[in-house]
Amino acid sequence: QQQVKQSPQSLIVQKGGISIINCAYENTAFDYFPWYQQFPGKGPALLIAIRPDVSEKKEGRFTISFNKSAKQFSLHIMDSQPGDSATYFCAASMIETSGSRLTFGEGTQLTVNP
Amino acid sequence: GAVVSQHPSRVICKSGTSVKIECRSLDFQATTMFWYRQFPKKSLMLMATSNEGSKATYEQGVEKDKFLINHASLTLSTLTVTSAHPEDSSFYICSARGQLAGGPYTDTQYFGPGTRLTVL
Numbered sequence: 001q002q003q004v005k006q007s008p009q010s011l012i013v014q015k016g017g018i019s020i021i022n023c024a025y026e027n028t029a030f031d032y033f034p035w036y037q038q039f040p041g042k043g044p045a046l047l048i049a050i051r052p053d054v055s056e057k058k059e060g061r062f063t064i065s066f067n068k069s070a071k072q073f074s075l076h077i078m079d080s081q082p083g084d085s086a087t088y089f090c091a092a093s094m095i096e097t098s099g100s101r102l103t104f105g106e107g108t109q110l111t112v113n114p
Numbered sequence: 115g116a117v118v119s120q121h122p123s124r125v126i127c128k129s130g131t132s133v134k135i136e137c138r139s140l141d142f143q144a145t146t147m148f149w150y151r152q153f154p155k156k157s158l159m160l161m162a163t164s165n166e167g168s169k170a171t172y173e174q175g176v177e178k179d180k181f182l183i184n185h186a187s188l189t190l191s192t193l194t195v196t197s198a199h200p201e202d203s204s205f206y207i208c209s210a211r212g213q214l215a216g217g218p219y220t221d222t223q224y225f226g227p228g229t230r231l232t233v234l
Contacts, residue, residue, distance in 0.1 A: 032221065043120075043207045043225035044158070089157060095221045101148075102223060104157045 004092050006105025013112050019077040021108045023090035026071065030092040034102070035064065035075045038087045047088075048075070080112045116142045118210050120226035127198055128234055135193045135229045137208030144210035147191040148223060149183060152205045164191055188212065198233045205230055 006023045013019045023033075031052055036044035050057045050064045050073065057064045063076040077084055090105040117140040127133050137147060146165050150158040162178075164170035164185035172178045180202075182194040191210075195202055209223040 034222070036225070041205075041228070041230070043118075043209075043228045045225065046222060049222070093221075101160065101163060102158075107155075107157050109155075 004090060004103050004105045006090050006108060008108060009106065010109045011111070013080045013110065015080065015082060015112055015114050017080050017112075019080045019084065019110055019112070020074060021088055021090070021110070022072065022074045023092075023105050024070075024072045025092050025103075027092070027094075028071065029094050030103075032093045032095045033064070033066065033073050034091050034093075035062075036089045036091065036104075038089065038107075044089060077110075080110075082112045082114050085110055085112050116140075116210070116214055116220070116222075116224040118144075118208065118224050118226040120208060120229050122229060123227060124230045124232075126232045126234065129199050130197055132194055132196045133198055133231060135195075135206055135208075135231075137191045137193070137210070137226050139189050139210045139212065139224075142210070142214045142217075142220075142224075143188040143212045144191070145188065145212040145219075146210065147185055148209045149181070149191075149193050150207045150209065152207060152228075154205075158207065161193075195231065198231070200233045203231055203233045 004025045034049035035047045037047045038044040048059045048062045061078045066073045088108045091102040093102045119138045121136045149161045152158050161176045162170045162172045170183035185191040207228040209225040211223050213219045
């Protein structure tokens, strides 16, 4: 019930291409879905987040698509750049009941080739 | 945005010694801090949650007597690994949420840069 499943485990994209990472969850009580970017040896940094009352949120080259009925959400990185090469984690939490306790996906290692 | 710092960034210690890691929120009042552990190429594993002025809540399987957490102020939490052993070697990351300086309360967790602990 608390799991968040993330795929793919690794992804290789050419510069300028679109990177797509998917996550699925079981617990319908989740009400906050952030994506984090982590570079080697660094802490995760918040990229973008969405609440279930909207189906899409865009910030620059990053877009979250959210499908409440399917209990799935995805991160799209447009015009992918070598500097985007990092590990990406989706997460979910129940803001109202769990005090922002995050459940993380397993992570996706993205490599953008020049 | 909110900034969270950790100190030290790297620490190497001998087996049996204790190590203290500090986590500070630099520009917001962190009412809640979280401590995570991360193994190479793995996801973040929540160890404990602490609210300022209260005892930490530990996740199942995490030894509270081994991983001592103190959150005595709105800007500082510490994690002490007591009697460290090689299996405690890992990347420890804190995060914080709270009220931004001059701004609203936020549910967003802001992460520190992490501390690499190596126990010989």
